[in-house]
Structures are given as C-alpha cells and as structure tokens.
Amino acid sequence: MADLPPLETDPVYRTDALITEDIGAYLEQHQNKGLLRFITCGSVDDGKSTLIGRLLYDSKMIFEDQLAALEADSKRMGTQGQEIDFALLVDGLAAEREQGITIDVAYRFFSTEKRKFIVADTPGHEQYTRNMVTGASTADLAVILVDARKGVLVQTRRHSYLAHLIGIRHIVLAVNKMDLVGYDRARFEQIVANYRAFASGIGIEHFTALPLSGFRGDNITAAPSENTPWYGGPSLIEHLETVELAATAAQERAFRMPVQWVNRPNLDFRGFAGLVASGSVKPGDPVRIVPSGRTSTVARIVSMGGDLEQAVAGQSVTLTLADEVDCSRGDVIAAAGDPPASADQFEATVVWMADEALIPGRAYWLKLATQTVSASIAQPKYEIDVNSREHLAAKVLDLNAIGVAEVTTERPITFEPYDQSRQLGGFILIDKLSNATVGAGMLHFALRRAENVHWQALDVDRAAHAQAKAQQPMVLWFTGLSGSGKSTIANLVEKKLHAAGRHTFLLDGDNVRHGLNKDLGFTEADRIENIRRVGEVARLMTEAGLIVLTAFISPFRAERAMVRSLLAEGEFVEIFVDTPLSVAEERDVKGLYRKARAGKLKNFTGIDSPYERPEAPEMRIDTTTTSPEDAAEAIAARVLGPWSPVL
C-alpha cells in the first residue's frame, strides 16, 4: 500500500503486545488519559487532510475495510495517482468530495498512550472564517500548517490571528511538505523567523515550530526523523501529549457555576445543576448567587453513585444549598468572596456568521452560558481586516466579518471578560425570526456609561407631573393585525378617559408616520426603528404624566418587550386586539390585504411577514365576540380602576 510505512513499533502508540498480554493493564492506562482538543488550520494545498489522515492511520484509527474503500476511492478520484489519498478519509460529505475541498468543521478522534485527542478540522477558505472560529472555540491548541515551499502566506496570518482572537494559547507552526524542499534546514529556519516577526506583532508570544512531512511521516511520532537530523525539538505527537490543558488551568480560578436546571423531584429536594465553569467547590463552601447577591453555603454535591467531596472545573454536577435562596436557570453560583459582575452594556468583538448582514439596533437573542436575553449591537466602531488587521470603518457586519461594537442587553447579565473565561465571556447571537445562529462574540469589558452620563436633576420630576394631573401615567399598547380594530378601539377608549377627566394622548400610525417617522420605510430595520421611536416618545409622555394610547401592528414580541423594558414596572399595558387573519382580511378596510395578496405590498404582516402573538398580554380582546364599544368600556374601566393605584 503506497509507500507509507506503518509505524507499528513506535512506543507512543498503543502497543498491541500490551493489549494481547494484559488487557487489564492496558485499560487501566487508557482509563486515566487526559483529553486534548485541537484545531488544524491550513489552506487547501497545505496537506492538512493528509496530516490528519496520517495521525489517524498511525494511531490505527483506520480499519482495514475503511482502508480498502480508501484505496478504491483514491484510484477512482485519481488525485494522488495510484497512491493513497488520505484527504479522502477526512473529507466526509459527498458534495465536498466532488469539489475536492473541505466545506465544514469535522471532528476526528485518535489516541496515544498518554492522551486522547479530538481534532477539529476546518477549511482554509476565506468565506469560511465562521467554521474556523467554530472549531477553535473548543480547542486548547491550534496547528497552523504552512507549505514549506510557499512559506508564511496571507492565509497563515489569518489563521493565526483568528486562533489568537479566540483565545488559543498554544500555537504550533507545522512547516509541512519538508520532503518537497529536500528537508532544507535553512528554508525551515527562514519560515520560522518570518512567522516570529508576524506573530509577536499580534501578541502571540510563544509558539512551537516543527518541520514535518505528513505524507512521508517525518517528525510526526518521533523526532528527529532520519531526514532532519538538525532538528532538536519534539515530534508533533510528543508536543500534543505534553501541553497544559485549559480545563486543568481553569481549576485555579474562582468558583463559578452557571445554573442550567433546577432539579425539584419533590418538595424536600432542590438541586442546582450545572457545568462548573471555573474553580472548585466543596460542601461547606460559602457561595453567592449572582445577580441577586444572596449568599448561602454548599450543603451537598449530589451524584448518583454517592455524594462527591469536591467538584472541579469541567464537571457537570448538582449542588444543594444550606438555605432556601432564590436561584434559577441563568443565575451563576459563585465563590462568595469573589463573585463575577453583572452589566447590561459591553464592548465586544463580534464575528458575523450569516448571509444577511448584522443590523445595528435590531434585537437579537444573546446566549451567554445559561442566560438568554434580548440584545442589540450598535453600529460597529470598526471592522477588522483579518489579513492585515487594519481597522476599517463599517456600518454593518457582513458574513465572516469581524468587528468591535457596543452590545446592550435588555437586562443585566452575569459575565467575565472573555480573556479570563470562555464560559462567561463568549456568547452567540440568534436571529429572532429565523432562529438561526447568526453571530458569536467575545466580551471585552462592561461600559459603565450610565454612570458617566449625569441625568439633569429636574426639580419638576415625573412624580410631580403625575401628581399635577392626579393620574397614574401609563402606556396602553394596542397590538394586532392590520384591520383588527386597534385604532377604532383606542379612539373610543381615549374619548371615555377624556370624558372622565384624564389627560391622554393617542399615537397611531397616521400621526407618527407622517411626521416623526416619515424618513422610515417598511424594511425590517425601519419597522424596528419605528417602534423604538414610538416607544421612546411614549416614555417621554409618561414622564409628563400622560396616559398614552398607541395603535401599531407591532408584530414582533422582541420589539414589544423592548418598549416594556423602557417603562417603569406596571406602566406598560399590552392589549392584544385578537382578530383572526381571515376576519381582518375580509374586512380589509384600507384594501391593503388585497394589494398584499396581489404581491403589490411586500412584508405585509399576516401575509408574507409573521405576527408573533403576545404570550401574556395584560388584556386580550376577542373582536369576533366583543364589539368595539364593549371592549373600550372594559379597558377604560380598568384604567380608571385596577390599573391605577391610588396616587
């Protein structure tokens, strides 16, 4: 089979002799191996797949039937003449085997006597930055492949920068295809020197450089190979077997466990389940629940095989606490004396991963550890050119773009800077409509801007305004399909409140669209901005003591929630005017449904744009059973009654 000598006698790999003679001893040894996750990065021709194929082959992770299939495939595809093409082993999907490129992240497994390895294999193509970031996010180490004939290329710089950005501390510069440059020492040293000059410039202080041939097997398992007697460092495998594991280092830091799930099988048991992000914990340790700040002590570390005496970073555990404190999914249980902070505004690096560009100001779901909150990203401060690392001006971030921007969350989240904790500093962004993962980010630090802007102390404050009008300010937010009857009902309510001596103001599409928002169209971003402005205006009016009525379709839960978060508790009253689409379409007062059905109106709610029904509105009006007059009467009665506590 080709001219690849299997390294059966090599001591670093599992010895068949031990398995044959003493399987018990072998299993014992394997039982106690550590786990290293690493990523390989390289361009299409750097021989990356061949190197991985070689690692699998040498560690006997390739079986005879797979090898037979591989030989047949190699001949059929003809990419390496009559020789075995290891790349075929790694390039899994039919589509990419035809194109000869790796298009996604693939995970491979092999082990040596000392460690088990999980390799994330990612492509080198520019358009696939997101795949490399994905593969690197769980890696302790990155192997950056360089073709010895070509040296350090733009791609090499890009891969190194991304690996460094994602926080990988161990970088291996694998100068591959040394066989094709005659194992020339000077060539190797020149490449290493070039790389060092570049790496120190981006903050990579240490890296390990190796001269390799994935195809011939030089310096893969043992070093130096016969061809490189001048090389004095470890083999690739020796190096991978000895670098420090990030999970082990995390044990040194303060204890944090994001709560995933509250386990309540009965009234006598309340356990908090989660993966320990950092540090260690023992029964009796004082802990603090963040963000509430309540303290308690750990009572037990519950496990099916019997309670544990200690849990460390990287373990999934269930804790019970000595006191009945409020704690639920999203909270972080932390060392009482050294808890993480909470904030709602951050600077972050954002990697965009979707075809549709990042829309500044739009609300996305942000998931960090076990917290999921609504968040928006401001216009980027700058975009980073991953090849030159230049800062570019940017209005949006397109697919595979990386930028630095401010992130605002609708409520404070518990975090740590990414360079201290991947678990509490890394986040993903989820589109609220498509539910796709559209971006990822790394928090740098919290922006305490709210503390820097000193609100002008108003002598006549909101309480004074409300007192003068002798009413509870509030926003009656009518939401529903076009033609559901929002404006009709809101008008009737306003008349009734006015008659009762209340100070009111009605904001609707007509009076807002023609003035304040006449610069906005009907794209998704504009519709979001429309609602944001209406929300801000409504808030100012409540400061002035008014009862504000708004009548907007406002189809997205996220935008309604955003307005709710602008207002004080109890001042946002969501009234869902619930009319089935068929009924609204039949009424079609303005003839809009007809136009939308004819394709003349785009993004029309209910037709080609969704309406997200309120999950828990303060009031729901079923217009198929309630007349506008009755509805208005019921709403007005509540405004004058239960919704207005005595001032």
Place this chain on the structure above:
Amino acid sequence: MRPLTHLQRLEAESIHILREVVAEAQRPVMLYSVGKDSAVMLHLARRAFYPAPPPFPLLHVDTTWKFQAMYALRDRAAHEAGMKLLVHRNPEALERGINPFDHGPLHTDMWKTQGLKQALDLHGFDAAFGGARRDEEKSRAKERIFSFRTASHGWDPKRQRPELWNLYNARKNRGESIRVFPLSNWTELDIWQYIMAEQIEIVRLYIAAERPTVERDGLLLMVDDNRFTLQPGEEVRMRSIRFRTLGCYPLTGAVESRAASLPEVVQEMLLTTTSERQGRAIDKDEGGAGMEKKKQEGYF
C-alpha cells in the same frame, strides 16, 4: 489541581447537553435502540437528573425483528430508570408484513425511517436524543450535536448552525425538530470503558457464546426465532459468536469470537481490523455516500 480524565470530560459534556435540551425544548424524547450506545446514553441521562428520573420518555422505534434479548432488556432498563417507554411500530409496515427477508431496503425505510418520523409527529416531540457518535461514519463526523430537521425530517448539511463553545441554540422554527447527539465525541473504546467503569447492563449478545447461526451472503446470521426460514443448502450450526452492533437480527452479522467477558471483547475490538458498522447491510447501499443520503431522507 486534579486533571480530569477524558472519560470524566466526555461524561460532563454529555450531561451538559442533556440538561440544555431539557431546559430549552418543549417535548424532548430519548430514542432508545437497546444497543450499547443507547445504554450509555440512558445511564448518562439518569446521572444528569438524579435524584429525579430523567424528565422525558424513552422511545423505541420497533421493527418487530429485533433480537429477543433486546426486547427483554428494553423493558427492564426503562423500568429501572423510572421512565415511560413508548414503543412505535409503523402500522402500515405491520399491515403489509414488511420484513427483512422479502423486502430488502424497504424494510429499513418503512420500519425505521418512516416509523421514526411517524412516532415523532404522533407525539409532537420537538427534540429527540440519539446515540450516534462522530467516529462511526464519515458524514457523522460533520454533523452538529444539535442537528436540525425540517418539518419533513430532512437534513441539510449545508445549512447547519455553527456550534461554538458549549453554547447550543435550541430555538427552532414551526415544524422543525432537533436531533441531539450527546455522545457525539465518544469513540467506540470510550463507550466500552464507560460501560465497564459504571457497570452498565448491556445485551448479552455483545459477549461471545454458543449460538445457532446460518451463513448467508457473507454475513453470519443468528437464528433468533422460528421466522428464520432456511434456504436450500443452508444449515443451522452452533458457533461461538458475538455482535459488535445490534439491529434487526436477520440483517445483523455476527463475528466468531471467544471473548466471554467485556475486557476480552475490548481486547478483540482493539486488535481487530474492520470497522464497527461493517456488520450492517444498510451502509453499503449507494456506495460511500449511503448514510449521508439516508439522513437527508430523514433516517436518524
């Protein structure tokens, strides 16, 4: 400092995944095939939610052609875990008498692929745990831990969501469902070691014993019940055999073996030179792209 072993880290990762799904999905279910991977997955679920039983049911998509020993263990394991066991048999396949002897690939399609879709739709499950591992097969190596299926249960490898750190996005669109693979990063050896370390009960068929066998089409089949009809020239012979993978008995090839204990089985596995799925007829359809194609059609 106490470095965790690879098994401890794999266990922690799997438990984390199981808990994320329970926290974020509406109606999760665990697909339970009674094989060794299912046994490990069930054990991890019990650990994840202890002292509560796992807060979801087990679902067995039955073909009526599994080994008898599998049915026995299935019922006992569900009972011991305190979980509800749902068994689904495709009524159309039952009515048409679809069987592996007469119907070839149609048997797998109707009982397993269609049966699974039916069961998930019938109960409205939005997330289903499966025991697949990335080391099993090439297209699995590229599949996400949270793998989305369209309303018709298709898989589109080009539209997979990026999965970063240990942050999983379990949000789905109307009609979509998720297959979740908590054992994605385990290898076959890891599975065996965990079974030994945790003393997890598995079907005895994985361990060698004298069993009635017939050689057919290059596979060594076990005669598990009287529905097995002999073809001319075939004879039933007792051989010491074990199985590396378990499915429908007429489709699952045994290997001749004397490994009568788990360490011996692992010993043979490590010294062996053919991959695990070799004993299954199903992967050989359509050349190398067989599994990828099946998954696009909705096979687990």
